[in-house]
Amino acid sequence: MEPIIEVKNLVKVFHSRGRKITAVNDVSFDVFKGEIFGMIGPNGAGKSTTFSMLTTLIKPTSGSIKVSGFNVDKQDDKIRPLIGIVPQKLSLYPLLTARENLELMGNLYNVPKKEMEEKIDYYLKLVGLEASADRFTGGFSGGMKQRLSVIAAVLHDPEILFWDEPSTGLDPQTRNVIWKLARKFNDEGKTLIFTTHYMEEADNLCDRVAVMDSGKLVALDNPEILKEKTGSTNLEEVFVRFTGEEVRD
Amino acid sequence: MTIKTELMDSLIVAKKEFKILFRKKALIIPLVLFPIIMIVFFGYGMGGTVKEAPILIVNDDTGRASSSLVQEIGSFTEKYNGDPMFSVTYTKDMSQSEAESKINDGMYKGVLIIPPEYSESATKNESTTLTLLTDSSDTTTSSIIVNYMRQLLSKTGSVSLNIPNIYGNLEYLDFLIPGVIALTVFMGSVATTGSAIAGEKEDGTLVRMLMTPISKRSVILGKTIYQLILQLGRAVILILAAYFLLGFNMNGSWLLISLVLIVFTLGGVGMGIVMSSRVEDMESFFQLNMLVTMPSMFVTGVFFPLSSVPDWMRYIAYCLPLTYAIDAMRIIMIKGQGLNAISTDLIILSLFAIVTFTAGVRLFRREA
Ligand SMILES: Nc1ncnc2c1ncn2[C@@H]1O[C@H](COP(=O)(O)OP(=O)(O)OP(=O)(O)O)[C@@H](O)[C@H]1O
Numbered sequence: 001m002e003p004i005i006e007v008k009n010l011v012k013v014f015h016s017r018g019r020k021i022t023a024v025n026d027v028s029f030d031v032f033k034g035e036i037f038g039m040i041g042p043n044g045a046g047k048s049t050t051f052s053m054l055t056t057l058i059k060p061t062s063g064s065i066k067v068s069g070f071n072v073d074k075q076d077d078k079i080r081p082l083i084g085i086v087p088q089k090l091s092l093y094p095l096l097t098a099r100e101n102l103e104l105m106g107n108l109y110n111v112p113k114k115e116m117e118e119k120i121d122y123y124l125k126l127v128g129l130e131a132s133a134d135r136f137t138g139g140f141s142g143g144m145k146q147r148l149s150v151i152a153a154v155l156h157d158p159e160i161l162f163w164d165e166p167s168t169g170l171d172p173q174t175r176n177v178i179w180k181l182a183r184k185f186n187d188e189g190k191t192l193i194f195t196t197h198y199m200e201e202a203d204n205l206c207d208r209v210a211v212m213d214s215g216k217l218v219a220l221d222n223p224e225i226l227k228e229k230t231g232s233t234n235l236e237e238v239f240v241r242f243t244g245e246e247v248r249d
Numbered sequence: 250m251t252i253k254t255e256l257m258d259s260l261i262v263a264k265k266e267f268k269i270l271f272r273k274k275a276l277i278i279p280l281v282l283f284p285i286i287m288i289v290f291f292g293y294g295m296g297g298t299v300k301e302a303p304i305l306i307v308n309d310d311t312g313r314a315s316s317s318l319v320q321e322i323g324s325f326t327e328k329y330n331g332d333p334m335f336s337v338t339y340t341k342d343m344s345q346s347e348a349e350s351k352i353n354d355g356m357y358k359g360v361l362i363i364p365p366e367y368s369e370s371a372t373k374n375e376s377t378t379l380t381l382l383t384d385s386s387d388t389t390t391s392s393i394i395v396n397y398m399r400q401l402l403s404k405t406g407s408v409s410l411n412i413p414n415i416y417g418n419l420e421y422l423d424f425l426i427p428g429v430i431a432l433t434v435f436m437g438s439v440a441t442t443g444s445a446i447a448g449e450k451e452d453g454t455l456v457r458m459l460m461t462p463i464s465k466r467s468v469i470l471g472k473t474i475y476q477l478i479l480q481l482g483r484a485v486i487l488i489l490a491a492y493f494l495l496g497f498n499m500n501g502s503w504l505l506i507s508l509v510l511i512v513f514t515l516g517g518v519g520m521g522i523v524m525s526s527r528v529e530d531m532e533s534f535f536q537l538n539m540l541v542t543m544p545s546m547f548v549t550g551v552f553f554p555l556s557s558v559p560d561w562m563r564y565i566a567y568c569l570p571l572t573y574a575i576d577a578m579r580i581i582m583i584k585g586q587g588l589n590a591i592s593t594d595l596i597i598l599s600l601f602a603i604v605t606f607t608a609g610v611r612l613f614r615r616e617a
Pocket residue numbers: 014015016021022023041042043044045046047048049050088617
């Protein structure tokens with residue numbers, strides 16, 4: 001299988017108020033083209049930090065990352081147009097309408113006007129937001145923001161979609177929509193990388209799942225194989241086997 | 250990335266900034282009104298000028314000297330906006346306490362009492378005392394009247410008065426307006442740039458934007474274009490409002506004014522970027538902003554001339570860029586001088602812009 005992302009010995013150290021935090025500690029893995037790749041791990045495990053480095057937002061302390069053959073250090077401007085990102089902290093302009101938020105994103109990704117408008121209409125309908133298209137997003141619910149944010153991330157038809165905690169805090173209906181979308185994007189050939197705290201979600205969607213804990217990658221495989229290896233009946237047990245019972249800060 | 254795409258991207262950013270600005274009703278009103286209110290309040294309230302201030306002259310003397318004095322006051326028609334400054338009424342045989350009660354009743358802003366022996370003493374060159382009562386609850390009018398009378402009497406020679414060099418009360422607005430324009434542009438560009446970035450940090454939209462292919466440069470350029478339009482727009486509104494509400498003298502070139510304001514706005518934007526890079530949210534930004542811009546507001550001579558402040562204050566003022574912007578604005582607007590006269594100011598302001606901008610671009614990182 002062809003790797004679309006290659007991560008080698010990735011380290012990220014933060015210096016915050018005189019304290020040294022190793023958020024990502026010597027992590028290496030590949031993501032294959034066309035797969036759905038899940039990342040799980042307790043709070044503070046380093047999932048979002050890894051995402052930030054993969055998406056060129058922050059620079060690694062050491063180690064190397066290649067995305068679609070480009071080096072994040074030197075060719076970050078080649079990478080950004082190829083990827084779509086739904087950040088953990090959903091960030092929409094509250095004083096712009098849903099449509100204006102999308103148009104802004106489309107423009108920043110240089111999507112031709114006509115194509116952009118067609119896509120916006122299509123996706124708004126797909127996620128059931130067409131009636132709210134001209135409302136300010138400041139008043140949107142968490143589920144609406146999540147649905148809108150994912151549209152914003154795919155208007156430019158990215159090869160890889162990064163989705164940080166797509167279903168946290170959402171009702172079952174919205175989560176269903178999110179899952180359908182994830183599968184749809186994957187069927188269209190996009191590589192999907194997401195993080196989640198819902199083991200069921202990881203189990204259902206992922207071709208492979210990576211378990212992170214305290215900055216380390218502690219396991220990486222197909223969910224079925226992980227269950228088999230650890231003699232667990234579900235992913236929840238796998239998770240606890242790898243990361244322990246202890247609550248994190 | 251080509252220059253063209255960078256420019257197009259920055260226009261996308263500028264457009265977005267405007268769209269959001271126009272929806273922030275709570276912000277746009279003070280943004281426009283703040284400078285106008287400041288001018289109206291300070292212009293009328295603090296220094297300003299007086300319009301038809303009622304003055305009573307109690308002349309108990311019948312000699313020539315007093316009548317010429319009275320005539321001079323009466324014919325004083327220094328105009329402001331077409332209105333004479335004083336409206337004079339004459340009487341005689343009124344006691345001081347009677348005069349005081351007239352002022353208490355608000356009938357007169359000032360009463361000048363000329364004693365019976367005035368003319369005689371004047372011809373003999375002896376010193377005499379005129380009594381001037383003023384409504385000191387109205388500081389502006391009363392100080393103008395006092396100053397005017399002092400000046401007038403100093404000419405007669407019979408009363409030797411030391412006239413302190415007050416900064417031309419009659420032209421206080423002309424003095425105030427250039428300063429307020431510079432202050433407005435400075436506070437506005439620093440505060441709106443910085444708070445917008447701090448707010449975008451807080452709600453994550455800044456990071457979100459930097460995840461897209463847009464370059465850091467384009468984001469900064471977009472915000473700068475927006476600020477230049479916004480601040481120059483505010484300056485124009487302020488100038489128009491000041492002109493139509495209060496009237497002022499403009500002796501120099503609007504082109505030079507624009508040049509000074511553009512350079513100064515750039516510096517303010519750079520400073521806003523630098524300041525916002527030190528904070529994580531809007532509230533901390535505003536705290537920092539208070540600390541940084543407050544001294545500028547009170548030390549740099551917006552409201553009073555630097556020549557009238559103590560040395561230590563003047564030294565602080567010379568460290569603040571606003572001082573040079575105000576100086577340049579006054580040189581152009583009041584003195585009507587050209588590029589030569591403001592070249593030092595312009596060089597300092599350009600340095601300010603270059604330094605803050607360079608620092609701002611460096612500190613404005615993708616890593617939020
Ligand atoms: N900008 C930063 N400065 C300092 N420390 C940071 C920064 N970003 C993350 N960290 C720290 O790095 C560690 C990893 O954080 P990260 O957000 O990557 O975890 P996560 O796995 O995404 O957690 P969660 O499941 O809660 O989202 C945490 O200890 C966090 O406090």
